[in-house]
Every structure is written in C-alpha cells, then in structure tokens.
Amino acid sequence: MRPLIALACGLLLGVPTSLTAQRNTGKKQRNVIFILTDDHRFDYMGFTGKVPWLETPNMDRLAAEGAYLPNAFVTTSLCSPSRASILTGMFSHTHTIVDNQAPNPGNLTYFPQYLQEAGYQTAFLGKWHMSSHTDEPRPGFDHWESFFGQGVYYNPTLNINGERIEYKDSTYITDLLTEHAVDWLESRDKDKPFFLYLSHKAVHAEFQPARRHKGRYAGKKIELPPTYEQTKTGAWRDLKWPEWVADQRVSWHGVDYMYHSNIDMQELVQAYCETLLGVDDSVGAVLEYLEEEGLDEETLVIYMGDNGFSWGEHGLIDKRHFYEESVKVPLLVRCPELFEGGQVPQDMVQNIDIGPTVLAEAGVAQPDDMPGVSFIPILTGDKDATKRDKIFYEYYWENDFPMTPTVFGMRTDKYKYIRYHGIWDRNELYDLENDPHEMYNLIGDPEKQEVIQTMLDSLYNWLETTDGMKIPLKSTDRPRWGDYRHKGEY
Template identity: 80%
Template sequence: MEKPLKKKQRNVVFILTDDHRYDYMGFTGKVPWLKTPNMDKLAREGAYLPNAFVTTSLCSPSRASILTGQFSHMHTIVDNQAPDPGNLTYFPQYLQKAGYQTGFFGKWHMGDHGDEPQPGFTHWESFPGQGVYYNPTLNINGERVAYKDSTYITDLLTEHAVDWLDKRDKSKPFFLYLSHKAVHAGFKPARRHKGMYKGKKISLPATYDQTKTGAYKDLKWPQWVADQRISWHGVDYMYHSNRDLHELVVDYCETLLGVDDSIGTVMEYLKKEGLDESTLVIYMGDNGFSWGEHGLIDKRHFYEESVKVPLLVRCPELFEGGKTPQQMVQNIDIGPTVLAEAGVKQPENMPGVSFIPILTGDGQAPARKEVFYEYYWEYDFPMTPTVFGMRTDQYKYIKYQGIWDRNELYDLRNDPDEMYNLIADPDKQEIAKSMSSAIYDWLERTNGMNIPLKRTVKYRFGDYKHKNEH
C-alpha cells in the first residue's frame, strides 16, 4: 500500500448506474419529455463532462476498471463470467488504509461473483449478479436479509446509504459507493413512476433504418452490424421479443426516474448536514446504451451511444458550477480522481489521471488526446465480435478480430452519427494506418497483446461453472 500524501482528506460520494447512456438526462434535451431535475441540478451546480467513455462497454469489465483503475486486459475481468483473478487491489482499499470509512451499497457484479463482502469496504450491502428490482435479498456485512412488500431496490439502497452516512463516525472522512441496479434491462420503474411517460416516443436516430434497407452496403458498414438487427441486440428482435422500441424506451426512462430521486435524496442529506459544499459527488454510468442507432440496442460495440456514459461532478469548494468541459475522460480516471482528493498517492499500475484539474481550469493539466477501447467476444452473445478501438477528438477507428469483415473509420466532427465509414477512402489511409498502429502500441505498452482467457466450463447454454466450483 502507498503512503498517504499530506492533503485534506475530502469526503466523496460516488453514484454508479447501469446502462445509462450519456445524453438521456433532462438538461441535454435529447429526449424532450424526460425530466431529471436532480441530475439537471447536479450539472448546473457542478459539471457535466459530455466526453466521458468506458474502456469496455459491458458491466463487469467496466466496474472492474472503475475499481482497479486498469484496462480490461490488465485486470482480466474481460466479460460477465470471468472470475476475479484474486490478485486485484481496489482503490477503496487505499482509502481504508488512509483512515476512511468506506461503504458499498448495491450491484457489485464483477465477473460471475456472488454477494459476499469484498476488500476495501468497512460496510457492505450487495446482492448476487444483476439482482432484482422488487423484493430483493441483501447481503449486509455477511448476513442475508430479505425484503418484501414491494420493496424497490433503488429506494432501498438509497435509504440504507443515507442511514450509513448518518450513523458514521464523524471524526473520520468517508467514501460512499452507491451502485444501482437501475437502469439495466428488464426495466421496472418504481410504482410511483409507472405510466408517467406512457405513449411517449423518441425521435428515431439517423442510422435506424440503414441495415433494414440495405443502405449499409453503400455506407460501407460491417456485415455483422446488419446481421445483428434480427438478434437479441437488434431492433427487429429486441431481447428475443416483439415489443415496440418506444415502449421499451418509456420503461427505461421511467426506471431512470428512481435514480434521479436517489441523487436528490443523497444531496438533500449532504445539505442538511452542511457537507454539500465540501463533498465531492460523482455520478456515472457503467456503460452506455443504444436505442436504435445502427439498428442496434444495448451495448458492447464502440459506437458513441454505447461507449459514452453520463459523468456529473459537483464540489463547490473545488470549482464553480455550470461547467461543460469537452476533454475526454474515462472510467479508469475515477480511482485516480478519488485518491488524489483523499491525499493518497496514485499507484503506478493505474494508467488513468485525475480529472479535477480539468474542472478547476488548470491549464497545465495534461489533456487526453485519445481514448482506447476493447471488448472480447462472448460465448452467450456471439453476435458481436472482439473489438479494439481508438478515438480522438476528430476520428474513431474500430478494429475487429476473429471475423471476416471490414473495419471502420469515422470523422466525428463532420459525421457525429457515425454514418459514413471512411475505411476505404483513399485520402484516409494514413489516418487508419496510424490509428491501427497506435492501438497495438497501447496494447504492447500495457501488456495487452494476449487475450486473458479464463477457465470456465460450459455445460449448456447460459450455464457457466468455474474451475473452483466443481
């Protein structure tokens, strides 16, 4: 463990949601009828970082990257089944050693993990895997407690988190990790929100129909994208059902309202206790979500709506509100940011950086010139190939492995909808070549040239067993 630096130990609240795409908040105007007053207030009084990305757009790898500050190929939790290798250090462990009270509430889901307490947390409340929206069972510090009477998971976790804050040792700094199940698929809103947006519709994205009409061939999209339209993650057979896309979006947005209420409850408590000016509050999604772009739903791919996540940050003691910095940040920056504000030296195996200098206007702060992405093919979801990618302020290069198909190159400034693949454009060959080379440089530099396979045994479709379980 690293020795603490001499600096004020700031209280931190980190709120994480599941599958919340970056622009589905009221203040962005993306969905005119969606109202998220507490997210709006957080952005107004703090900052909204519209160019926040995950390193892997999938639950377990992203959550592991947040907790370890490492890329998927470094921590090796490359999918939702790969087990924790047992040698990882989570950044809350450094906080604990520095004297912090640390509380975890909600969805852990790193690999095929259960609900047992994990290192780094003085207080623990979780559930296995994805959990359930209603009547959950929580593992509270090793003891399982079942809840009935239509108990709603988002409200329950929020209530317990605030109760923990209220009963904390006020002589010590705190780190709260509130990790919601919402808004993961199987969307179920709180009863008070059910039907609030009934009949509402979104504007379909510009790329919604291209795979259906065959225009994707002229646009030079990969064949796998067109093929996925009628799969589990395609708009014509969403989750193997015939539900209307707009109805699913309504369920998603109504479920999101519970998360917005949760933010309001936490902020209200901080204000009541006089902690709202000095506490660093971070709200983030674990990955994005597509709603019809390229004929797809869900995540995993490297298109903007899948890889971008909401990132709201507030701390009036550090910076003035109303900021919308355009610099690119990633989920691997969460650990370094929190450690820096806790006065704890960042470990060398964390490649991310604190994004607080971006918010305080530090002109000397290093600006990230690119973000890298990786996703590894999954047995249960074979529709999406292994993906490696790189994005700069202008271009995005997507490289596929294990599939006979074309790669992709987009000019994001002139084509923000990623409609026109320039991979075969004669004028763009040097750009494609340099970005492809940069991806290999990144993988070599971070020991990612070998895919970290894990020993999992497949007995039947959807049923994994780990080596130590049989």
C-alpha cells in the same frame, strides 16, 4: 495479506506489494460519494434535451451546480469489465475481468483499499457484478450491502455485512439502497473522512420503474436516430458498414427482435426512462442529506454510468460495440468548494480515471499500476492539467452473446478507428467532426489510409506497452453449442 502468488503476479503487473497508502499530509481528505448506474446512456438526462419529455431535476442540479463531462468513455462497454476498470484503475486486458463471467485473477487491489489505509471509512451498497455473481463482502469496504448477480427490482435479498436479509411488501431496490446509504452516512464516525460507493441496479433491463413512476411516460416517443433504417433497407452496403452489424438487426440486440421478443422499442424506452426516475430521486436524497449536514459544499459527488446504451442507432440496442452511444457514459461532478458550477468541458475522460480522481482528493499517492489521471484539474482550470488526445477501447467476444465480435478501437476528437478480431468483415473509420452519427465508413477511402495506419500503430502500441497482446481467455462453465448437438436440443 494477499497470498504470495498474488504478490508475484502483482510484481509482474507493477501492482504495489503493500497497501500502505502514501499520504500527502498537506492535502485535505475530502469526503466522496460515487454513484454508479447500470446502462445509463450519456445523454438521457433532462438538461441535455436529447429526450424532451424526460425529467431528471436532481441530475440537472448536479450539472448546473457542478460539471457535465459529455466526452466520458468506458474502456469496455460491458458491466463487469467496466466495473473492474473503475475499481482497479486498469484496462480490461490488464485486470483480465474481460466479460461478465471471467473470475477475479486474485491479484487485484481496489482503490477503496488505499482509502481505508489512509483512515477513511468506506461503504459499498448495491450491484457488484464483477468477477463473480456472489453477494459476499469484498475488500476495501467497512460496510457492505449487495445481492446476487443482477439482482431484482422488487423484494430483494441483501447481504448486509455477511447476513442475508429478505425484503417484502414490494420493496423497490433503488429506494432501499438509497435509504440504507443515507442511514450509513448518518451513523458513520463523524471524525473520519468517508467514501460511499452507491451502485444501483437501475437502469438495467428488464426495466421496472418504481410504482410511483410507472406509466409516467406512456405514449411518449423518442425521435429515431438517423442510422435506424439503414440495416433494414440495405443502405448499409453503400455506407460500407460491417455485415455483422446488419445481421444483428434481427437478434437479441437488434431493433427487430429485441431481447428475443416482439415488444415495441418505444415502449422499452418509456420503461427505461421511468426506471431512471427512481435513480434521480436517489441523487436528490443524497444531496438533501449533504445539505442538512452542512456537507454539500465540501463533499465531492460523482455520478457515472458503467456503460452506455443504444436505442436504435445502426439498428442496435444495448451496448458492447464501440459506437458513441454505447461507449459514452454520463459523468456529473459536483463540489462547490473545489470548482464553479455549470461547466461542460469537452475533454475526454475514461472510467479508469475514477480511482486516480478519488485518491487525489483523499491525498493518497496514485499507484503505478493505474494509467488514468484525476479529472479535477480540468474543472479547476489548472493550466497544467493532463488532457487526453485519444482514448482506447476493447471488447472480447462472449459465448453468451456471440453476435458481437472482439473489438479494439481508438478515438480522437476527429476520428474513430474500429478494428475487429476473429471475423471476416470490414473494419471502420469515422470522421466524427463531419459525421457525428457514424454513418459513413471511410475505411476504404484512399485519402484516409495514412490516418488509418497512424491510428493502427497507436492502437498496437497501446496494447504492446500495457501487456495487451494476448487475449485473456477464461475457463467458465458456460455451455457450448457442441454440448447440445448430440442431444438434439439446438
């Protein structure tokens, strides 16, 4: 049982005080495999055609035999907050894991805990990176394999159910996790439904492909985005972009000083895509196992990224901001028994929908503290399917990466509104239908002021009704500039 103080906090947040899962006894308890990747951009897969030379046959298969949801978004484009939103079904300001350092408040329930109560056997393998950097087993999983923090690509140490095991001989983390995931599937209790959470380190920087893939894309180049040059030429001023965006060009997350190095962006993209190939092999191995066991028709397979990634848009790399390539993630869903393949629905979904989707397919009632919805009805053609007409976004300023300010935003199919907090700069409004590259900031357009006011009202209404009007500051041990000033080290 959770501590009384945690239960009290749960009552305030509307969190159930009991983990007893409410079952729909008439619902089949479907097996589910959830595959999560790190920093995988929504359109960097072979079938999208975004990168003509990128080959991802197994992801292509997921899309062809299932569905590709091109309008899948995270609520916060950063590892820990996004992963917390996936596991709790909550917004960042509600679960309060707002950055990569923020601790778990102690009152959170992860949706696999409800699956356990409903008779599922559950397993987590891979990168946790949420609320702390330890590798200790977390609630909700019968089988646990993880590593400290970001982990390493080669020769990792895994905490397997409390025992740390070192791997040598150039063991590659993506392959190792996949092998162990399949081993767990093979050794599971065949009389119980299962939920597997396979969480890859890839494709997080510093990108390191498997040896068999290294050099595959040497010399290949991507087409630079339309907004690549504007912060260099000064055109951003006429386009009414915020000054902080232009200032980032020569920074850790800018194209002229990426990760404080002089490496060419095209070389980074090549390494990124080569690293992604190992993940595609992993998807293939999982699908192959399901076929061999005769489970491929009935098992729900979900592939998703924890946040997007910029490759030169607005002169930026990486994530955190609310531009499309940062906030959009790949979302592939396959289950032939449930719905026909080849679907590309344009409906907006978010990472807070993962928990409700899995619980619905397990026949478990959705807890009141989860504002998301299952997206399966969209794929099955249910006329009563809940569909979003807007999504919300939040990002909180980080001491480690002070270049990006606190961001709140709202997006509809037509417009995107971005509002900054704690910085003297412009806000942003983009007409996504006519300006998909988010080049022309319309924040000062007299004809758009009513649209801006309506979106601002919706944004604040969202924050007010979800207990989001207070920035959840967290005490951390990170150094401040003042800590160095007296030492002459800054």
